[in-house]
Amino acid sequence: MSEQPAINGLEFARKGEKLSGDVSVAALRRVSGLLSSRDGVVHYELSGLVNEAGKPVLQLKLRGRLWVVCQRCLGEMEYPLATDTELELVADEGGLKPLEEEAESVDTVVADKEMDVVSLVEEEILLEIPMSPKHPEGECGEAGHVPAQPKSNPFSVLAALKKQR
Numbered sequence: 001m002s003e004q005p006a007i008n009g010l011e012f013a014r015k016g017e018k019l020s021g022d023v024s025v026a027a028l029r030r031v032s033g034l035l036s037s038r039d040g041v042v043h044y045e046l047s048g049l050v051n052e053a054g055k056p057v058l059q060l061k062l063r064g065r066l067w068v069v070c071q072r073c074l075g076e077m078e079y080p081l082a083t084d085t086e087l088e089l090v091a092d093e094g095g096l097k098p099l100e101e102e103a104e105s106v107d108t109v110v111a112d113k114e115m116d117v118v119s120l121v122e123e124e125i126l127l128e129i130p131m132s133p134k135h136p137e138g139e140c141g142e143a144g145h146v147p148a149q150p151k152s153n154p155f156s157v158l159a160a161l162k163k164q165r
């Protein structure tokens with residue numbers, strides 16, 4: 001990936017521009033250390049607009065599939081990425097609100113004339129990935145973490161036991 005898309009934040013928002021593309025997971029350097037696999041791509045859609053309050057915002061939509069490490073069994077775990085975030089553009093760090101004052105879905109970002117889109121994508125994924133991801137209770141160690149079989153069938157219990165070794 002030689003392409004490093006960048007946007008002029010305020011202009012992008014005021015003109016209602018749109019940009020979309022794919023970033024390979026391997027290119028997301030700050031994120032890839034948290035993942036068990038660097039395969040795959042993350043699709044992003046970035047739209048600029050001015051919201052009802054007259055604030056310039058960037059809407060960032062991410063779709064993809066990441067592979068994280070379960071902190072209980074250290075097995076691989078699929079993490080479907082599907083986020084829609086609104087980033088309010090602020091002039092400088094002073095405009096950043098303390099975290100607890102932010103509405104759940106509104107984040108702020110410092111506007112710049114050259115905002116690295118891949119960085120925005122990374123930032124968002126870092127916020128999104130759980131600190132210690134875990135398979136749902138009782139599903140650790142099972143390939144593809146399929147739901148546990150009914151206990152009444154001794155053969156499926158045996159099969160599940162075998163898989164765990």
Ligand SMILES: [Zn+2]
Nearest residue numbers: 070073135140
């Ligand atoms: Zn697990």
